[in-house]
Amino acid sequence: MAKRSVIPFGPQHPVLPEPLQLKLVMEDEKVVEAIPAIGYVHRGLERLAQEKDYQQVTYLAERVCGICSFIHSLTFCQGIEELMNVTVPDRAKFLRVMWSEMHRMHSHLLWLGLTADAFGFESLFMQGMRTRETILQLMESTAGARIMLGTCTVGGVRRDIESSAFGEINTALDSVARDLDQMAPTILNDYSVRERLVGVGTITAQQAFETGAVGPVAKACGFARDFRTTGYAAYGQLDFKPVTETAGDCFARTQVRFAELYQSVDLIRQCMAKMPAGPIAVPVKGNPDGEIIARTEQPRGEVIYYIKGNGTKNLERLRIRTPTFANIPALLKMLPGCQLTDVPVIILTIDPCISCTER
């Protein structure tokens, strides 16, 4: 038996945007076991949520994650609305979907760039970031901010997208789709990219089920598990099918995310076509009381908010389970058996977001 050694991977590592440490037990160049260590960015947001009133927590929930922020506030608002029996106007639902999908696109493009960077394709990284800038501009012109949109509120949304802005959105989406078409042959068909991704970090469908994997990690194993299909917000009125692949390796996860980019473009277009007229918010009176679980689909997978109110303006308990939290056990199943050089790529294909994991 070869001699075992332990390599600490992270918390500071060139490919990791966020602090995650993995203690890799190595046998020569092969990983035998991986032990995660997190806790570098724990902020105690769930505790802070108990001190603020529930309207303020909307903005706090948005800051759980720096990438999929809008969907966090959307999940929180949906939970509170269900607790207080508030019916959100139809137009607000469509607007929520539009911003959710914009967030999904910018998150996947950021992920695409970072993964390209992890396997050493710097110019593809820049290509991804350039395309992402179009979406960020679009979010700033429609919502007023580049990432922290702050447009979701209990009872609806705070800002309307006028139909006069649809032309601009369509132009931006056209340009994004063109950029994606340009990148597609490189990502999906290039020899050097496939060499780094195909057959690397494979997990079986059974392992994905046992570890409770969500989002693109589960979809790449053949599970069509997409919470959008339950039709929250306006997703029930839109036409789409969850993207799935069957290989379960890094390349399958890349394919899933890349196909979801096209899907998001399509969903935003459908929203603009089907957007009804009407109010964008309803006034909300009273305080939440009782327990509820709200779930939505984020770019990384399903997010869960457990909300417990006690009839006062402060919440009794807010628990957030983010998708990366559910994907870390799957990551620990992927790593054993791989080469040390593949570790950064495998970690990045689960799209880790450590700040949301620790909250």
Added chain:
Amino acid sequence: MRIFTFVNNVWQNITSRPATRLYPFTPRTPIAGARGHLQIDADTCIYCGICQKRCPSNALAVTREPKTWTLDPYKCIVCSYCVEACPKKCLSMNPAHK
């Protein structure tokens, strides 16, 4: 499976204009409606303190006597919740980022 798939992109990138701006010399024009930073019209303010109560990040401090309104720009999360809450509409968002 192909090789040299990126050559096309590289060629287009070489021949097209840069995607970035030469920042300090050519600043970006602010986008209308963006939440850049918080502004106050101090003449209409009645120092009621509602904005202070609403602020999720405790960035505002308002006192009635003497009449002061202080914003801690490092705490402010630019959510514009105070702008909606203001009864005299004296708070506003400037689209320029500070």
Added chain:
Amino acid sequence: MLTNVKEISRDTLLNEVAAMMPQGYRFVTMTCVDCGEYHDIMYHFDKDYVLSTLRLKLLKGQKLPSISDIIFAAIIVENEIRDLFGIPVKGLALNYEGRFLLTEDAPIAPFNKPVVNTETKSNN
């Protein structure tokens, strides 16, 4: 409202959890709530987008049996509950001993409700 809730006790916990996976339920997460005298520990499972919850009332001071031998994915959330609520978990597959999310100088069990100590109050 929370639906599909099943109350369980500490003795039946491991059997109940072990029965979920073969029925096609996916382990989602655990939630812990401080309810004053006891902790509410909820085990969430998902099947076809429907959430089922096992709810365990754990008196303060009692140990929580770990389910990480049955469901490997639970190690992360059990360590988190161990850190944030100070509940000792018995039989963890990977035990960080209260240093998973928190550091040495962090407050102990920060998510528990503050206990008002009447004795020290009357002395002051």
